[in-house]
Amino acid sequence: MTYPVFELERVGFNYPYGEPLFTDLNLKITAGEKVCLLGANGSGKSTLLKMLCGLVFPHAGRLQAFGTQIDEQLLEDDQFAREYHRRVGFIFQNSEVQLFTTRVEDEIAFGPLQMGLDLETVQQRVNDVLKLLRIEHLVERSPYRLSGGEKKKVAVAAVLAMNPQVLILDEPTNGLDPKSQRWLIDLLLELNQAGRTIITATHHLDLAHVISDRVLVLSEEHELVYDGSAARLLGNKDLLIQVNLLDEYYHSHDQGGHFHLYRHG
Numbered sequence: 430m431t432y433p434v435f436e437l438e439r440v441g442f443n444y445p446y447g448e449p450l451f452t453d454l455n456l457k458i459t460a461g462e463k464v465c466l467l468g469a470n471g472s473g474k475s476t477l478l479k480m481l482c483g484l485v486f487p488h489a490g491r492l493q494a495f496g497t498q499i500d501e502q503l504l505e506d507d508q509f510a511r512e513y514h515r516r517v518g519f520i521f522q523n524s525e526v527q528l529f530t531t532r533v534e535d536e537i538a539f540g541p542l543q544m545g546l547d548l549e550t551v552q553q554r555v556n557d558v559l560k561l562l563r564i565e566h567l568v569e570r571s572p573y574r575l576s577g578g579e580k581k582k583v584a585v586a587a588v589l590a591m592n593p594q595v596l597i598l599d600e601p602t603n604g605l606d607p608k609s610q611r612w613l614i615d616l617l618l619e620l621n622q623a624g625r626t627i628i629t630a631t632h633h634l635d636l637a638h639v640i641s642d643r644v645l646v647l648s649e650e651h652e653l654v655y656d657g658s659a660a661r662l663l664g665n666k667d668l669l670i671q672v673n674l675l676d677e678y679y680h681s682h683d684q685g686g687h688f689h690l691y692r693h694g
């Protein structure tokens with residue numbers, strides 16, 4: 430069954446003492462979608478994701494999640510907040526800020542324990558995600574002393590242990606080697622196949638193409654200027670240049686135009 434997960438209506442937002450960031454943001458995301466938010470640095474991707482996760486709140490307009498209007502007061506209710514963060518899992522752009530225990534195992538067990546699950550079920554979940562993420566060997570380690578990519582995997586494991594309906598990942602492949610990137614993308618696609626809603630943010634066009642079937646583009650003026658397929662977006666060179674997602678690396682060979690993240694050698 431499809432139902433709206435998030436609905437933003439005329440949302441306005443600015444950081445304290447900052448210029449208005451969003452002034453009239455409208456967006457609907459339905460259960461089971463895989464959506465990727467694309468935009469240049471500073472376009473507002475992380476801010477929008479944080480809003481969906483209930484970490485910052487609209488100053489104007491309204492945000493609904495699972496049919497309930499979300500505001501700061503509601504998220505101050507511990508019980509509501511706990512349930513909300515269980516349903517909506519968030520992997521930060523920088524995993525460092527998300528890890529806070531001294532053992533990987535405790536890090537992963539924290540969410541399920543907060544949910545009030547019995548110890549046996551918690552242990553089962555911890556073992557399952559350690560295996561799924563192929564990080565059994567890290568279980569006794571301190572999260573602070575892991576490499577950037579390992580930290581990211583632990584952060585993903587900790588969120589997956591709560592079995593969220595919606596997974597929100599900010600720059601999911603940052604810090605991962607190519608094999609781990611491919612593996613994480615495949616995992617997200619599998620989770621989506623199993624019914625999870627997957628929302629990601631990136632400034633890598635090629636990632637948006639493989640990780641989503643709906644791309645939203647935020648302009649440098651923080652406006653949603655595109656909502657559609659990655660394939661159609663890739664054909665819109667003018668828009669890509671306008672939103673600063675493409676530059677001189679776009680070029681043509683005999684077989685037609687294409688782009689690279691880096692210049693040919």
Ligand SMILES: Nc1ncnc2c1ncn2[C@@H]1O[C@H](COP(=O)(O)OP(=O)(O)OP(=O)(O)O)[C@@H](O)[C@H]1O
Binds near residue numbers: 444445450472473475
């Ligand atoms: N905590 C904050 N306080 C004040 N301004 C902020 C804060 N966080 C972000 N901003 C500003 O809001 C704007 C959008 O930032 P945001 O982090 O959402 O962009 P982004 O699209 O995720 O960028 P990047 O690709 O670099 O991660 C930027 O101009 C940024 O400087």
Ligand SMILES: [Mg+2]
Binds near residue numbers: 474475476522
């Ligand atoms: Mg960001």
